[in-house]
Amino acid sequence: MITKILEWLANKSSSWLEVIAGIALILVMLLTGCDIVGRAFRMPILGTFELISFAGGLVIGLAVPVTSRMKQHVIVDILLERVSKQTRLILVVITRLMGVALFLILGYSLIKMGSHISASGEVTSVLNLPFYPVAYAMGGAFFVEALILVVDMVKAGGVKNG
Numbered sequence: 001m002i003t004k005i006l007e008w009l010a011n012k013s014s015s016w017l018e019v020i021a022g023i024a025l026i027l028v029m030l031l032t033g034c035d036i037v038g039r040a041f042r043m044p045i046l047g048t049f050e051l052i053s054f055a056g057g058l059v060i061g062l063a064v065p066v067t068s069r070m071k072q073h074v075i076v077d078i079l080l081e082r083v084s085k086q087t088r089l090i091l092v093v094i095t096r097l098m099g100v101a102l103f104l105i106l107g108y109s110l111i112k113m114g115s116h117i118s119a120s121g122e123v124t125s126v127l128n129l130p131f132y133p134v135a136y137a138m139g140g141a142f143f144v145e146a147l148i149l150v151v152d153m154v155k156a157g158g159v160k161n162g
Helices: 001-040 046-070 085-120 132-157
Strands: none
Touching: 001 046, 001 085, 046 132, 085 132
């Protein structure tokens, strides 16, 4: 039962992050295109670099969980093909545990960084946009990634629901 709830939560949250990342990517494309046209007429869009930098960070950071959930990342499985099923399971659990630890540390660090940036009041130079929402968003996405790795590890281990 808990595994199903965790899986549902991981799927829903990564799907929402995917939507937000997709919207950010569309905005990057539209803004880039409009800025290029504007520059041709000597009317560039002010703050384009800042907006594209923020949106690019969101696209990359928020797409990590859904990429992992859908198994779209690069996997080098030459070693896994040559070992027993038991050894393969052990390697999957160890690598997922390492991934969970890494993404929990990264998520915590980004949230902490966002808090420091928020407290300092640091903003971008042209549009005066605060930096901390991007740090918070990426930190949250990395917590979702850790959850996805936990679910993946439990499913690989064949733990029964209930």
